[in-house]
Amino acid sequence: MISRWLWRAVVLGLVAVLALLFLRPEPMLSPGAPMRAHQDIGGDCFACHTPLLGVRAERCLSCHALDRIGLFTSKGRPIPADKSRPPFHQKLSEQNCTACHGEHQGADAKRALRTFSHQMLQPGLRSQCASCHARPEDALHRQVGETCAQCHGQTAWSPATFEHDRYFLLDRDHNVACATCHVGQNFSRYTCYGCHEHSPAGIRAEHEEEGIRDFQRCVKCHRGADEGEAHGRHGDDD
Numbered sequence: 505m506i507s508r509w510l511w512r513a514v515v516l517g518l519v520a521v522l523a524l525l526f527l528r529p530e531p532m533l534s535p536g537a538p539m540r541a542h543q544d545i546g547g548d549c550f551a552c553h554t555p556l557l558g559v560r561a562e563r564c565l566s567c568h569a570l571d572r573i574g575l576f577t578s579k580g581r582p583i584p585a586d587k588s589r590p591p592f593h594q595k596l597s598e599q600n601c602t603a604c605h606g607e608h609q610g611a612d613a614k615r616a617l618r619t620f621s622h623q624m625l626q627p628g629l630r631s632q633c634a635s636c637h638a639r640p641e642d643a644l645h646r647q648v649g650e651t652c653a654q655c656h657g658q659t660a661w662s663p664a665t666f667e668h669d670r671y672f673l674l675d676r677d678h679n680v681a682c683a684t685c686h687v688g689q690n691f692s693r694y695t696c697y698g699c700h701e702h703s704p705a706g707i708r709a710e711h712e713e714e715g716i717r718d719f720q721r722c723v724k725c726h727r728g729a730d731e732g733e734a735h736g737r738h739g740d741d742d
Contacts, residue, residue: 536608561599622658643689673728696722
């Protein structure tokens with residue numbers, strides 16, 4: 505008899521818990537307060553959650569129309585244009601809202617943001633950095649093209665890498681500040697006359713002794729500090 509009543513009590517307890525999960529899911533399951541913009545639906549879990557399936561993009565897009573994200577609020581108010589944060593949700597390869605956005609982290613919406621992966625963009629857009637990011641206006645970036653990937657990766661803007669060794673090895677005494685060779689922050693030009701015995705007259709005399717007439721483009725033959733490893737064609741160059 506005792507075991508029968510115990511069994512009934514367990515079953516009734518489970519039924520009560522299940523009933524509360526569906527009737528009052530917010531106090532039973534909520535891990536925390538929703539962000540401020542969602543507080544008007546904070547007590548309606550099923551506004552975002554599909555039973556047994558979790559949060560699906562279809563539920564998000566029922567309030568946040570895809571073609572209006574970044575342009576209008578869900579209430580229809582225009583969002584002021586911000587060059588640093590242009591609309592890009594329309595360019596995602598798939599709609600997976602929870603990959604970047606979380607919830608129940610408190611009223612501050614920034615706390616609910618997760619790391620954005622550029623792999624979510626449509627493949628043809630991943631190399632078009634300027635469509636979302638403003639190009640830096642410093643002297644170096646003004647002189648390079650749009651191929652950001654030659655120095656930057658897509659996981660973070662910094663650190664950046666530049667393979668200077670492809671042009672000249674910064675070895676031994678040549679590991680100096682950029683301005684030593686690139687005068688006036690003009691990185692499209694360089695000079696070798698700022699150090700040791702280099703001078704136009706001295707270089708001319710030394711190279712003409714070797715029959716070398718093209719001595720204006722130093723890195724064409726010299727790729728590092730070892731003078732004996734200079735390579736190139738003697739005589740006239742095209």
